[in-house]
Amino acid sequence: MSRGTLVYATQRLLLITFTAIVVSSIVFIGIHQLPGNAIARERRINPATEQALLHHYNLDLPWPQQYAIWLGNLFHGNLGESLVNEGTQITPLLLREAKTSVTLGLAAVAVTIFVGMSLGVLAAIRQNTWVDYVASTAAVVGYSVPSFVWAFLLIILTVTGFYAWSGGQIYEDIGWGKIEQIPVPAIALGLPYAAIVARLTRASMLETIRQDYVRTAWAKGLSARVVILRHALRNALIPVATILGPLVTGIITGSVVIEFLFGIPGLGQEFVTSILSRDYNIVIGVFTFYAILIGLANLTVDLLYPVLDPRIRY
Amino acid sequence: MDAGETLGIVGESGSGKSITALSILNLVPEPGKITGGQILFKNRDVVTMTSGDLLEYRGGDVAMIFQDPMTSLNPVLRIGFQIEEAMRAHSRFDKRQARERVIPLLERVRIPSPKQRARDFPHQFSGGMRQRAMIAMGLANEPSLLIADEPTTALDVTVQAQILELLKELNRELGTAIILISHNVAVISSLCTRVMVMYAGRVVESGPTRQVFDHPEHPYTWSLLRSVPRVDERRHERLISIKGMPPDLSRLPTGCTFHPRCQFKVERCLREEPPLVEVAADQEARCWVLMSNVSKESLAART
Amino acid sequence: MATVVPTALEVPEELPAVAGEELPEQVTLWQDAWRRLTRNRMAVVGLVIISVFILTALVSFVWTPYPTWRQALGPTYQGPTLIHPFGLDDFGRDMLSRVMGGAAIALGVGVGASMLASTIGIVLGLLAGFYRGKIDVVISLLINISYGVPDLLIALILVVLIGRGIQNIILAISVTAWLGMARLVRGQTLALREREFVEAARSIGTKNLKILTRHILPNALGPIVVQATYLVPAAIIFEAFLSLLGLGIPPPAPSWGSMASEGYKALQIAPHIVLVPCLALSLTVLAFNWVGDGLRDAIDPRMRR
Numbered sequence: 033m034s035r036g037t038l039v040y041a042t043q044r045l046l047l048i049t050f051t052a053i054v055v056s057s058i059v060f061i062g063i064h065q066l067p068g069n070a071i072a073r074e075r076r077i078n079p080a081t082e083q084a085l086l087h088h089y090n091l092d093l094p095w096p097q098q099y100a101i102w103l104g105n106l107f108h109g110n111l112g113e114s115l116v117n118e119g120t121q122i123t124p125l126l127l128r129e130a131k132t133s134v135t136l137g138l139a140a141v142a143v144t145i146f147v148g149m150s151l152g153v154l155a156a157i158r159q160n161t162w163v164d165y166v167a168s169t170a171a172v173v174g175y176s177v178p179s180f181v182w183a184f185l186l187i188i189l190t191v192t193g194f195y196a197w198s199g200g201q202i203y204e205d206i207g208w209g210k211i212e213q214i215p216v217p218a219i220a221l222g223l224p225y226a227a228i229v230a231r232l233t234r235a236s237m238l239e240t241i242r243q244d245y246v247r248t249a250w251a252k253g254l255s256a257r258v259v260i261l262r263h264a265l266r267n268a269l270i271p272v273a274t275i276l277g278p279l280v281t282g283i284i285t286g287s288v289v290i291e292f293l294f295g296i297p298g299l300g301q302e303f304v305t306s307i308l309s310r311d312y313n314i315v316i317g318v319f320t321f322y323a324i325l326i327g328l329a330n331l332t333v334d335l336l337y338p339v340l341d342p343r344i345r346y
Numbered sequence: 347m348d349a350g351e352t353l354g355i356v357g358e359s360g361s362g363k364s365i366t367a368l369s370i371l372n373l374v375p376e377p378g379k380i381t382g383g384q385i386l387f388k389n390r391d392v393v394t395m396t397s398g399d400l401l402e403y404r405g406g407d408v409a410m411i412f413q414d415p416m417t418s419l420n421p422v423l424r425i426g427f428q429i430e431e432a433m434r435a436h437s438r439f440d441k442r443q444a445r446e447r448v449i450p451l452l453e454r455v456r457i458p459s460p461k462q463r464a465r466d467f468p469h470q471f472s473g474g475m476r477q478r479a480m481i482a483m484g485l486a487n488e489p490s491l492l493i494a495d496e497p498t499t500a501l502d503v504t505v506q507a508q509i510l511e512l513l514k515e516l517n518r519e520l521g522t523a524i525i526l527i528s529h530n531v532a533v534i535s536s537l538c539t540r541v542m543v544m545y546a547g548r549v550v551e552s553g554p555t556r557q558v559f560d561h562p563e564h565p566y567t568w569s570l571l572r573s574v575p576r577v578d579e580r581r582h583e584r585l586i587s588i589k590g591m592p593p594d595l596s597r598l599p600t601g602c603t604f605h606p607r608c609q610f611k612v613e614r615c616l617r618e619e620p621p622l623v624e625v626a627a628d629q630e631a632r633c634w635v636l637m638s639n640v641s642k643e644s645l646a647a648r649t
Numbered sequence: 650m651a652t653v654v655p656t657a658l659e660v661p662e663e664l665p666a667v668a669g670e671e672l673p674e675q676v677t678l679w680q681d682a683w684r685r686l687t688r689n690r691m692a693v694v695g696l697v698i699i700s701v702f703i704l705t706a707l708v709s710f711v712w713t714p715y716p717t718w719r720q721a722l723g724p725t726y727q728g729p730t731l732i733h734p735f736g737l738d739d740f741g742r743d744m745l746s747r748v749m750g751g752a753a754i755a756l757g758v759g760v761g762a763s764m765l766a767s768t769i770g771i772v773l774g775l776l777a778g779f780y781r782g783k784i785d786v787v788i789s790l791l792i793n794i795s796y797g798v799p800d801l802l803i804a805l806i807l808v809v810l811i812g813r814g815i816q817n818i819i820l821a822i823s824v825t826a827w828l829g830m831a832r833l834v835r836g837q838t839l840a841l842r843e844r845e846f847v848e849a850a851r852s853i854g855t856k857n858l859k860i861l862t863r864h865i866l867p868n869a870l871g872p873i874v875v876q877a878t879y880l881v882p883a884a885i886i887f888e889a890f891l892s893l894l895g896l897g898i899p900p901p902a903p904s905w906g907s908m909a910s911e912g913y914k915a916l917q918i919a920p921h922i923v924l925v926p927c928l929a930l931s932l933t934v935l936a937f938n939w940v941g942d943g944l945r946d947a948i949d950p951r952m953r954r
Contacts, residue, residue, distance in 0.1 A: 051794065052797075054794060055797055055798055058794075172691075172935065173935060176882070176931055176935035176938045177934075177935075178886045178889065178890075178930070178931070178934070180893055180909070180927075181909075181930070181931055184909065184920075184923045184924070184927060187916060188920050192916075192917050243417065245418055245419055245421070248412060248418045248420070248480075250373055251404055251410040252405040252409075253400075253401045253404035253406055253432075253435050255401055258435070262431075263420055263423075266422050267420070267421065267422055277796075281799060284799050288802070289801075289890050289894065292893065292894055303802060303805070304805070304894050308809070308896075310809070315806065319798065319802065322797075322799060322802065323797045327797060341421070341422060342421070342422060343421060343469050
């Protein structure tokens with residue numbers, strides 16, 4: 033890693049911190065303008081206890097003061113306490129859940145890249161043959177079918193289908209915690225984006241396999257595999273990398289639904305539960321986490337560019 | 347072609363020079379196809395080679411360097427690696443030798459401080475240096491034949507001369523045969539002992555360079571020579587351009603393919619395509635008329 | 650293996666449409682685009698599906714085989730039969746009627762959100778690109794922040810706060826969806842305002858509003874139409890997301906997302922309850938994406954891949 037890259041990464045990290053603070057501040061201020069919270073709405077309690085609770089959460093202070101306290105805590109990495117489950121510290125809770133979400137997300141990204149690139153490369157090197165038509169059609173269909181539909185289809189296939197087919201030997205257990213429970217939600221989450229990657233890879237590969245340096249590679253007597261993977265695909269990756277950023281945001285959005293359907297204890301499911309119980313402290317915390325995660329994902333993608341294309345320097 | 351020989355292929359753009367070169371490697375771009383004939387290398391036909399043999403032959407026995415060094419090197423791989431990779435793909439050198447040979451090869455093509463330069467990417471090289479790197483890559487497996495397709499066209503004049511000088515030197519010292527493809531008569535005559543003139547995908551004249559350029563027998567060769575200024579020319583003749591465009595290879599004219607643009611055509615040229623015949627010692631041409639039969643007076647009248 | 654090598658002699662797949670085929674009659678840009686669109690097989694298939702979708706939605710307002718809410722029409726979870734071709738759901742409601750009703754909701758949400766988001770995006774994008782200054786700073790900032798936040802979360806918060814009616818859902822989707830349109834229009838406006846014909850209009854004293862509506866907007870309309878088309882399926886999927894999370898249009902309204910969500914509980918015994926609305930939704934989204942792709946290629950042939 034060069035010095036320029038380090039400086040660049042540092043700047044970006046500062047920017048991510050700044051964005052995370054801005055995003056969570058907007059949400060904080062927005063939510064505190066509105067009436068109602070978990071305490072006022074969900075619980076029947078006597079006024080004295082309620083007053084004590086409000087005081088406990090600083091909710092009896094005017095919002096600018098609340099904001100100042102919250103911001104001060106944020107700098108110490110403290111996102112406060114759950115409004116519903118008194119005493120539950122939000123930061124460690126969300127850190128644990130973020131780990132789950134990141135695991136699922138990374139698995140989905142792996143599916144996206146592997147399936148998308150394989151389809152794209154196959155379609156490109158067999159341009160205008162039935163392989164190409166099938167792969168290209170699969171790509172449009174793939175991204176028109178949302179992740180939750182893939183989830184249903186995969187559940188039917190694995191739970192009902194495999195069970196019947198194997199005579200009860202294979203039983204897909206929907207849930208989280210075991211390694212073998214990762215692939216199904218990850219595939220469901222990744223497939224729509226794999227379709228987008230496939231389209232881009234195909235277009236990009238069609239460009240690169242016509243380049244002079246690929247002709248040079250053939251003339252050098254390299255095998256087809258080396259020419260296509262090392263020379264054509266390596267260069268075709270550069271434009272494909274540009275959509276990795278939006279793709280990560282998309283996968284995070286999709287993961288909210290997928291986590292909910294599969295009962296995966298990640299940030300997305302936490303968000304849905306807390307918004308329904310009006311646990312705004314957690315809602316704000318999830319926003320902060322997502323802002324940081326998306327920022328870090330984009331930073332990773334940007335740091336990947338100079339690796340993919342040596343002509344780019346920071 | 348013999349070992350260690352230098353052959354020039356000359357002709358206008360679109361005359362089939364580059365396709366001929368690519369055919370030698372059996373690398374004709376789709377939808378093109380080699381439909382007939384043989385390409386013999388050491389008595390083996392390249393057209394019918396198995397794919398495994400072909401991979402060993404490409405870049406191993408015959409190497410090729412291309413017109414535009416800016417686009418012919420892979421932008422995302424280090425120069426040294428691209429050279430090493432050429433050796434790794436063939437069995438002549440083992441892994442260690444391949445790694446160790448990179449720097450001497452770069453040195454051989456006169457790239458300064460080759461040790462650092464091997465770690466550079468193509469965009470850090472100038473045009474001339476990239477062409478040198480391409481040549482180093484071509485020489486990596488000590489091929490018996492190096493095909494250079496317009497190797498100097500994209501470079502500026504001083505660099506052109508250096509690259510030609512380098513090719514000449516390599517031919518002399520390593521005994522590598524060279525096929526030089528160019529539309530530039532001067533480039534060919536400075537390097538090649540033999541020359542082949544191509545028109546519309548056919549060889550129209552061939553022979554020792556000196557002889558062909560001094561006594562062209564095919565009208566096309568003759569007009570080609572008249573269309574370029576020559577420094578060594580004592581008489582100052584007028585430069586003339588060849589009228590018309592080279593024909594579309596999918597719609598060739600009948601008879602001699604050059605007849606629509608030929609100033610010396612006779613009636614037979616429209617009907618029958620002439621065969622390639624020996625016109626002088628070691629010199630062949632594909633023409634019914636032949637320039638030696640054209641009188642001085644009629645020549646003067648037509649220039 | 651046949652070698653795939655670069656070719657310098659590549660022939661374009663399809664020659665560009667010859668302008669002047671109908672020279673005496675002036676062919677407008679839009680007629681030309683329409684002709685190219687109808688020549689695209691996928692786009693035509695998409696248009697047909699969309700027509701069926703719209704027709705179904707309209708019919709469902711006046712007639713469905715059974716009322717969408719009528720329960721206990723037969724055994725619950727019953728699979729497809731002659732009387733109920735798509736089967737019955739967990740309350741014994743007719744799935745065909747419900748899918749038809751769902752088309753109306755999807756059409757309303759998709760087109761409604763696309764139109765609302767496009768209108769906001771076009772107006773603010775035009776203003777930001779044309780006047781620059783403070784409004785541009787604010788809109789660009791919003792666009793940049795929006796990259797860091799998943800749209801779905803914002804919509805979820807809004808739905809919880811303002812309620813789950815169809816108008817509220819449309820609003821919650823548009824709140825983030827307009828940003829993409831604004832970004833597009835802003836970029837187009839920035840480029841167009843430097844063009845000669847805008848200079849010319851300004852030099853003869855044309856008012857700013859007229860320049861925006863007569864010169865800039867019409868020239869940016871192509872990409873806008875494409876983007877608006879893509880917004881429709883995006884909004885339909887978005888509504889389904891909300892419904893699945895239990896925050897979409899409230900039951901018993903037969904939104905495709907809530908139908909799937911209800912069927913999920915019985916996925917193993919009665920998969921048709923999930924599959925029927927999922928198929929309807931995927932087919933509709935696919936059709937809009939095909940038409941969107943076709944429009945993009947038809948409006949700007951240079952964008953062809």
